[in-house]
Amino acid sequence: MASIKDKFTVKKKGISIIANPEFIPETTEVDEIIKYFDIQQYKTDAKVIDVHYGRGKTYLIQDSYNRRVIFRHYWRGGLIGKVLGDKFLSFFGSSHRSFREYDLLQTMKKMGLPVPKPIAAKEEKSLFFIRNDIALQEIPGTKNLGEILADRRLTDVEIVKIGDAIGRLFKAGIYHSDLNITNILFDGADNVWIVDFDKCVQRTISKKQYHEMVNRLKRSFDKFKENRNNFHWSEYDFTKLLPAIKSSYEKNY
Numbered sequence: 001m002a003s004i005k006d007k008f009t010v011k012k013k014g015i016s017i018i019a020n021p022e023f024i025p026e027t028t029e030v031d032e033i034i035k036y037f038d039i040q041q042y043k044t045d046a047k048v049i050d051v052h053y054g055r056g057k058t059y060l061i062q063d064s065y066n067r068r069v070i071f072r073h074y075w076r077g078g079l080i081g082k083v084l085g086d087k088f089l090s091f092f093g094s095s096h097r098s099f100r101e102y103d104l105l106q107t108m109k110k111m112g113l114p115v116p117k118p119i120a121a122k123e124e125k126s127l128f129f130i131r132n133d134i135a136l137q138e139i140p141g142t143k144n145l146g147e148i149l150a151d152r153r154l155t156d157v158e159i160v161k162i163g164d165a166i167g168r169l170f171k172a173g174i175y176h177s178d179l180n181i182t183n184i185l186f187d188g189a190d191n192v193w194i195v196d197f198d199k200c201v202q203r204t205i206s207k208k209q210y211h212e213m214v215n216r217l218k219r220s221f222d223k224f225k226e227n228r229n230n231f232h233w234s235e236y237d238f239t240k241l242l243p244a245i246k247s248s249y250e251k252n253y
Contacts, residue, residue, distance in 0.1 A: 006106045010034075018102055019120040023065070023137070036063065037122050037133050039071060056086070060138060068140070069119060074098060074132035074198065087129040094199075098122060098132035101197050104174075105136075111172050114165050114193045139195075141188035145181035146224055153232040156240065158186070163244020165192040166217075170210060170249045173202045179213045180220035214245065 007018045010030045017033055019026075024033060035041065042048050042061045049068065050060040056075040063069045074097045075086050088095035098121035105118040119135040145162075148154065154162075162184060169176065176183075177199045185193040203209075218238060225231045 007102070014125045016123045016125070017120055018099060020106075020118055022117070023067075023119045033120070034122075036120060036135070037071070063135075068138040070116070070136040070138055072134050072136070074134075084129075086131050088132065090125055090128055090130045095130045096123065096132075097198055098134040101134055101200070104197050104200060104202060107202060108172065108174065108197075113168060113172060113174070114191065115197070116193070116195055139185065139187055139193050142185040142193060145184045145186075148186060149181070149224070149232050150228060150230060151232070154237065158190070159237060159240050160244045161190070161192045163241050163246075164248040165194055166213075167245045167248020167251070169194060170205050170213070170245070171251070173205055174200060175203055175205060175209055176200050176213055179217045181217070181224060182220070210249070214242070 005021050005026075008021055008026045010017050010019070010033050012030050012034060015034055017037075019028075019033055024036070039048075039059055039061075042059070047062045048059055049062060052058040052060075055077060056073050058073075059071040061069055061071060073086060074088070076084050076088070088097065094100075102118040102121035105115055108115045109117060116139055117137040119137055121135070122133040124131045124133075145154075165184075166179070174197075176194070176197065178196060179194075183194060183196045185195060187193060221233055221238060225233055
């Protein structure tokens with residue numbers, strides 16, 4: 001069987017887009033591919049289904065192929081974000097945020113990891129800056145752990161599933177720079193998904209990095225518990241999660 005291309009590239013007037021031919025035919029006109037990222041047009045056409053407010057806005061839209069797609073614009077954080085907002089300095093390789101996330105997601109999908117499929121990524125360049133956007137396939141019927149734990153406790157089976165997914169990620173050498181409970185999802189079939197791979201990389205995971213990610217995840221559980229009256233999670237639950245992560249990480253697949 002012939003291999004399927006991971007992406008193709010189109011460019012026009014400072015805009016570069018890599019697109020997934022599984023979702024966008026390579027024969028599509030360049031202007032149509034650029035228009036694919038036009039959030040204002042989706043608003044005008046009443047195609048915006050939902051908006052999530054975080055550092056910026058993440059849109060769930062119905063695209064021109066009648067698919068539900070996640071659109072995310074990249075914003076800087078911290079003090080520099082207050083000055084530069086969504087602008088990344090073009091002479092740093094790390095500024096190619098959307099292209100890097102797209103490529104990492106494609107790598108992880110090939111490895112069978114539970115992550116969303118990338119549809120397209122866009123860079124818009126000026127003289128010194130790059131602005132980034134990414135479009136991802138929606139994983140239907142999902143809730144993140146924060147939403148679930150606001151309603152009920154997790155079962156032991158669900159905790160093991162979470163640990164298995166995280167351990168597989170670590171085993172594959174994926175360093176998740178922001179592993180927290182809002183980035184871990186369950187779908188309607190009780191499958192676990194991990195999302196939001198901005199600034200994440202594939203590398204050999206050291207013992208220090210392993211514990212950094214686990215500790216970051218624990219802090220997110222603790223933070224949610226501190227800030228919510230009804231949050232169904234305990235230290236004992238975390239002691240069940242840790243060996244599930246370790247077992248999956250050490251397993252020979």
